[in-house]
Amino acid sequence: MAFPDRQIPTKALVVEKAGSPFVLQDITLDEVRDGEVLVEMKYTGLCHTDIVVQQGLMPVGGFPAILGHEGAGIIRRLGGSMKDSSLKVGDQILLSFSSCTTCSFCSQGRNGSCPHITAINFTGTRLSDGSNPASLADGTPVRSKFFGQSSFSKLAVVSETSVVKCAFSSEEFAIMAPMGCGYFTGAGTIMRVLKPSKKTTVAILGMGAVGLSALMAAKAIGVERVIAVDIVDAKLELAVSLGATDALNSGRITSLAETLKGLVSDGVDQIVDTTGICSLIEEGIRGLGHGGVFALVGVARPSQKVSVDPLDMLLSCKRLIGVIEALSDPVELIPELVKLQREGLFPVEKLSRAYPVADIDKAIADLKAGRVVKPILSWESV
Ligand SMILES: NC(=O)c1ccc[n+]([C@@H]2O[C@H](COP(=O)([O-])OP(=O)(O)OC[C@H]3O[C@@H](n4cnc5c(N)ncnc54)[C@H](O)[C@@H]3O)[C@@H](O)[C@H]2O)c1
Ligand SMILES: [Zn+2]
Ligand SMILES: [Zn+2]
Incomplete structure (x- = not known):
């Protein structure tokens, strides 16, 4: 693919303002700068967080904006000064969240705990000078550094720190994009944060892409009881079918806490919430056993609050932890997840369905109706 210098024309799904639909339109990209790569997107997974931000329920620096944070594509240009000298034009890459890479958390491989993660991923601009790589046909700047990538775009100017280099067959490439967030978050919450043993009882609230990834990871590492x-x-x-030992439809039970205690008499050891529903979270905390851990992963609506009884938390030694992006390093964990998928132990291929980019509204409708777990947009026809 040949590009003219400086201004690079392409097409992207642009959200004009909070609550507006994703509209495929012409945009122009600036030349890549130091620490950035130009990526030709092949696939982008649709994560629930993209929809939450599009609806204005989670802040992005402003609008218009290009969202998308589960990109999979090919490097087409390199910026002038790159920290990773192994990156080359033509490399297949997955895109994940960005982190500062230098703070004490990032240097320990705990990039998901980076204190700068919200500013870097949710401001939607280059933090160095507030500029945006993308602009509309009339010159209006577009927030286009969402998660360092804004990968709802045929071509994107991506931060080097979002890049995870991987080599795939074409069949594999078509299913791997959500490794960058949804699959990584669910699996990493189990493998890097909670680290259950075989005998630990784990309950997972919400069986979307994140919850099912947590389930598959728990089974992959041998956890016997997963609810x-x-x-x-x-x-x-x-x-x-993916190994859950118990299945509870929370719409048909009066109390999740009592039902969990009925299943596991001493209470559940670990719970992962991927629903963000505060009433369910409160029930789950009550259903934890002594010394139990509750991981908050799902994004709650801003107006909702969870109330916990601090005396009960103290006396029962329960812990509540917020988990952003598995508190882990995608460069370290994603290759391990790809290996598990190849060994048949992390069968993410059972979760996704491909949609042409032009069908994003159908993909969202299918996701909301539970007809698909993980839509993956294909940029082939754009
Ligand atoms: N913390 C992080 O780093 C991080 C990363 C990725 C996604 N997320 C968030 O995690 C959540 C899950 O993401 P996802 O892509 O799996 O979303 P999803 O919409 O595919 O999954 C949510 C699941 O919860 C189920 N659910 C809804 N209401 C329920 C209820 N009352 N009881 C039980 N189940 C219920 C839905 O049927 C669905 O299966 C979202 O809130 C997303 O924004 C957080
Ligand atoms: Zn950091
Ligand atoms: Zn996500």
Whole structure:
């Protein structure tokens, strides 16, 4: 692919303002700068967080904006000064979140705990000078550094720190994009944060892409008892086929806490919430056993609050932890997840369905209706 210097024309899904739809339109990109790469996108996974931000329920620096944070593509240009000298034009890459890479957390491989993660990933601009790589046809700047990538775009100017280099067959490439967020977050919450043993009892609330990835990871590392909770029976059936030992439809039970205690008399050891529903989170905390850990992963609506009883938390030694991007380093964990997928232990291929980019509204409708777990947009026809 040949590009004229400086201004690079392409097409992207632009959200004009909070609550507006994703509209495929012409945009122009600036030349890549130091520490950036130009990526030709092949696939982008649709994460629930893209929809939350599009609806204005989670802040991005402003609008218009290009979202998308599960990109998979090919490097077409390199910036002048790159930290990773192994990156080359033509490399296949997955795109994940960006982190500062230099703070004490990042230097320990705990990039998901980077204190700068919100500013870097949710401001939507280059933090160095507030500029945006993309602009509309009339010159209006577009927020285009969402998660360092804004990968709902045929071509994107991506931060080097979002890049995870991987080599795939074409069949593999078509299913791997969500490794950058959804699959990574669910699996990493189990493998890097909670680290259950075989005998630990784990309950997972919400069987979307994140929850099912947590389930698959728990089974991959040998956890014997995993309780799946959802309100959609088809999701629960999929969870059982992926190794869940118990399936609970929370729409049909009066108390999750009592039901969990009925299943595991001493209470559950670990719970991962991927629903963000505060009433369910409170029930889950009550259903934890002594010394239990509750991982908050799902994004709650800003107006909602969880109330916990601090005396009960103290006396029962329960812990509540917020988990952003598995508190881990994608460059370290994603290759391990790819290896598990190849060994048949992390069968993410059972979760996704491909949609042409032009069908994004259908993909969102199918996701909301529970007809698909993980839509992956294909840029082939753009
Ligand atoms: N913390 C992070 O780093 C991080 C990263 C990625 C995604 N997320 C968030 O994690 C959440 C899950 O993402 P996803 O892509 O799997 O979303 P998803 O919409 O595919 O999955 C949510 C699941 O919860 C189920 N659910 C809804 N209401 C329920 C209820 N009352 N009881 C039980 N189950 C219920 C849905 O049926 C669905 O299966 C989202 O809130 C997303 O924004 C957080
Ligand atoms: Zn950092
Ligand atoms: Zn995400």
